[in-house]
Amino acid sequence: MVELKNVNVHYSSGVDALQDINLRINDGEFVFIVGGSGAGKSTLVKLLMREITPTTGRVFVNGKNLAKLKGNQVAKFRRSIGMVFQDFRLIQELNVYENVAFVLRIADQSTRFIKQRVPYVLNLVDLAHKARSKPKELSGGEQQRVAIARALANDPGLIIADEPTGNIDPRLSYEIVELLRDINRSAGTTIIMVTHEHDLVKHFGGRIINIDSGSITFDDIIGGSDEDE
Amino acid sequence: MRTSNVTYLVKKGISSVWKNFLMSFASFSILMVSLLLVSCAMLLMMNVSKIMSNIEDTNEITIYLEENVTDQQVEHIKSVLEKNDDLTDVQYYSKEQALEDFRNDMAEYSELLDYLDENPMPESFLVRVKDLSKIRSVVNTINQIDGVEQTKAPYDFASVLIHIRNTFSLIGGAVLIALIVVSIVIVSNTIRTSVFARRNEINIMRYVGATSGFIKTPFFVEGMFIGIIAGAAAWGLTWLVYDSVFSLFSTDLTLWQMFGFYGLMPFEDIMWLVLAVNCVAGALLGAVGTVISTGKHIKV
Known part of the structure; x- marks a missing residue:
């Protein structure tokens, strides 16, 4: 469960990035966080991955107050969530298999476990056949699927996808969201997807949280057009 | 890990x-x-x-004793030298030993020594300094011992x-x-x-x-x-x-x-x-x- 209580983030530059945010996301939910450029979405993601702490207020993920995590506890926390970024953030020198295996090594998993787990998650994103390819040999959509496989590797209870469709072909964007929804439905993984693509959100529907100028202006469930089809 | x-x-x-x-x-x-x-x-x-x-191993101080030093004084000097932690290898040379050594060193002129009425060589101690840097203070200490006439030490070399x-x-x-x-x-x-x-x-x-x-x-x-x-x-x-x-x-x-x-x-x-x-x-x-x-x- 993700919970933000009276969260304010004030940057030293004078910008109030988030103001009085109160938010609760239950286990197993799929939530879209939408908003324009500079609305505060990135700040929210930074809070959730404990890159920053709130100026005031508290952020809880799975019952942990993130501001209280110190040193290697932060690293341990990050291993318990999966992150997907707009720019994929894959290591170019490593192949697809190694990019996924990498996070399992960080989590100090055995070589035997890694050899079983990596093909399994690559299969989930339908990229088992590209295991030996380097990221630059893949399309944007494929690279993002590798990033999703990497996020799934440690079997996290929460995946935060920060503009995962921002750098890929619009047609493939739907496939990526569909993949995330499949993961949400089949494994019960909580998914928070941050995006500015309203068409995508309207298409899939679900719980939508709109942020504008650092405040939540809308938080409700809407029906998606895909349900109408 | x-x-x-x-x-x-x-x-x-x-x-x-x-x-x-x-x-x-x-x-x-x-x-x-x-x-x-x-x-x-x-x-x-x-x-x-x-x-x-x-x-340092060959670095020696020669301590010449006064002319009329008694056996008791020699014993005293020996024990003082042996108790000094800065010194090692304390060796006593009697007048006779000194003359004998001199005779051996100067073999060609040894006959001249037979003309002497009495032994002119002083009694002495030969000691080694453990740490060259302390040689001056060690010699000063030795010079203050009763019965010591003079000392010979390689200050310059040290x-x-x-x-x-x-x-x-x-x-x-x-x-x-x-x-x-x-x-x-x-x-x-x-x-x-x-x-x-x-x-x-x-x-x-x-x-x-x-x-x-x-x-x-x-x-x-x-x-x-x-x-x-x-x-x-x-x-x-x-x-x-x-x-x-x-x-x-x-x-x-x-x-x-x-x-x-x-x-x-x-x-x-x-x-x-x-x-x-x-x-x-x-x-x-x-x-x-x-x-x-x-x-x-x-x-x-």
Whole structure:
């Protein structure tokens, strides 16, 4: 469960990035966080991955107050969530298999476990056949699927996808969201997807949280057009 | 951490040496030269110390006793000298022994001594000073003992030797410190380049939950690996340099022996010590350079 209580983030530059945010996301939910450029979405993601702490207020993920995590506890926390970024953030020198295996090594998993787990998650994103390819040999959509496989590797209870469709072909964007929804439905993984693509959100529907100028202006469930089809 | 993951990090560190070849090579070269100079300085100091101890071993003070000294006074002086921690090898020479020695030393003129009515040689003690630098204070103490007429000590020789040793230590120390600083700066820069080349990877590692230790270990391996290889190479070069100097000094040593020099220590006697010192020093320099660089440029 993700919970933000009276969260304010004030940057030293004078910008109030988030103001009085109160938010609760239950286990197993799929939530879209939408908003324009500079609305505060990135700040929210930074809070959730404990890159920053709130100026005031508290952020809880799975019952942990993130501001209280110190040193290697932060690293341990990050291993318990999966992150997907707009720019994929894959290591170019490593192949697809190694990019996924990498996070399992960080989590100090055995070589035997890694050899079983990596093909399994690559299969989930339908990229088992590209295991030996380097990221630059893949399309944007494929690279993002590798990033999703990497996020799934440690079997996290929460995946935060920060503009995962921002750098890929619009047609493939739907496939990526569909993949995330499949993961949400089949494994019960909580998914928070941050995006500015309203068409995508309207298409899939679900719980939508709109942020504008650092405040939540809308938080409700809407029906998606895909349900109408 | 599991052995397989430690192996992974070590491999990653070593492979980074090749990926970052130019900077690694620059670091290796500077470290090698530094360690070569360090080991040469170390060998020089070891040999100088050996020569010093040879000289100190033969360094004697002669203590002449007063003409009418009694047996009790001689016993007293002997016990005072033996109790003095700065002295060693206390030997008593009676008037008869002294005359006999003189007679043996001057064999050609020994007949002249038969014309003497009485033995003119004084009773004496021969002692050795453990530490040359204390010779003056030791002699002053001895001169105050009742029954001591005068002492003869090689002050000038001692002061020259002390001066040489101190100069060697001072120059050696200064060069060593300068080399250590330069080496650390160079290694630190190499690691900084490596950190810069892998900044994206480091960022990704942070986001997916790598601990500080996991991120920094490959850089440590890289720095220490360069240091150890440079240490081993410096050891090989030291061997070559030392062997050629050794052969120079193993021909005719007559002149040198006058100064207490009986040849250099053979490299074979100290080769493993020099190798160990070089490799440990290389690894330490590599590690310190890495600590500085990763501490400054990697924030987890």
